[in-house]
Amino acid sequence: MNYDPDEPGSHGLELDPFKALVAPRPIGWISTIASNGQANLAPYSFFNAFATEPYYLAFGSGGVKDTLANIQATGEFVVNMASEELAAAMNATAATVSVDEFTLAGVAKAPSVKVKVPRVAAAPASFECRHFQTVPLPNDAGEANDFLVIGRVVQIHLDERFVEAGRVNTAAMRLLSRLGYLDYATIERSWRMERPD
Numbered sequence: 001m002n003y004d005p006d007e008p009g010s011h012g013l014e015l016d017p018f019k020a021l022v023a024p025r026p027i028g029w030i031s032t033i034a035s036n037g038q039a040n041l042a043p044y045s046f047f048n049a050f051a052t053e054p055y056y057l058a059f060g061s062g063g064v065k066d067t068l069a070n071i072q073a074t075g076e077f078v079v080n081m082a083s084e085e086l087a088a089a090m091n092a093t094a095a096t097v098s099v100d101e102f103t104l105a106g107v108a109k110a111p112s113v114k115v116k117v118p119r120v121a122a123a124p125a126s127f128e129c130r131h132f133q134t135v136p137l138p139n140d141a142g143e144a145n146d147f148l149v150i151g152r153v154v155q156i157h158l159d160e161r162f163v164e165a166g167r168v169n170t171a172a173m174r175l176l177s178r179l180g181y182l183d184y185a186t187i188e189r190s191w192r193m194e195r196p197d
């Protein structure tokens with residue numbers, strides 16, 4: 001089939017398949033602090049890395065949620081990678097609440113090095129970021145409800161339990177991935193392929 005995504009229901013399916021098609025998506029479990037000093041933690045699966053010289057990460061926010069509002073106020077955030085053992089806690093932090101989601105979900109904080117925002121102590125990896133730019137993503141009327149938030153990575157934390165012979169064993173981290181609907185995946189197996197010259 002093919003369909004025009006701007007025509008409501010033109011896919012003819014029970015639910016919009018878009019997120020099930022762009023999958024698996026890593027989950028950026030993003031910590032921030034509000035201008036009143038309260039910590040905030042929430043998952044974002046419209047998330048990925050985009051550059052290495054220097055390193056940039058970005059995520060998509062549907063509306064100006066607490067995470068984006070805090071980033072606009074402080075200019076800082078931390079992206080924590082969520083592993084399978086943190087799945088229930090990650091899900092709990094998706095609640096729309098105005099409390100510290102670290103406390104709500106029983107997630108231990110660890111201090112960051114270059115930003116004031118705490119990171120998730122148990123995350124296999126965390127990326128301290130300074131806000132670079134927020135790009136509004138407009139509809140045909142020129143109104144933006146969605147925003148692409150780009151951060152420059154200024155410090156990286158890596159749990160050395162996952163380092164083997166000088167390389168990170170990504171599969172061993174059992175990083176959580178989001179599929180469509182309420183479906184998730186974890187990498188069970190990885191394999192290597194040489195590139196052509």
Ligand SMILES: Cc1cc2nc3c(=O)[nH]c(=O)nc-3n(C[C@H](O)[C@H](O)[C@H](O)COP(=O)(O)O)c2cc1C
Pocket residue numbers: 027040041042043044045046047060061062063065066067068090091093094095096097178
């Ligand atoms: C696995 C998962 C992935 C999510 N990804 C996104 C996303 O990419 N963009 C978004 O706006 N909301 C996403 N959400 C919903 C937010 O986490 C939710 O709205 C949360 O309350 C936002 O928290 P905040 O207001 O503290 O930023 C996701 C939720 C879950 C459970």
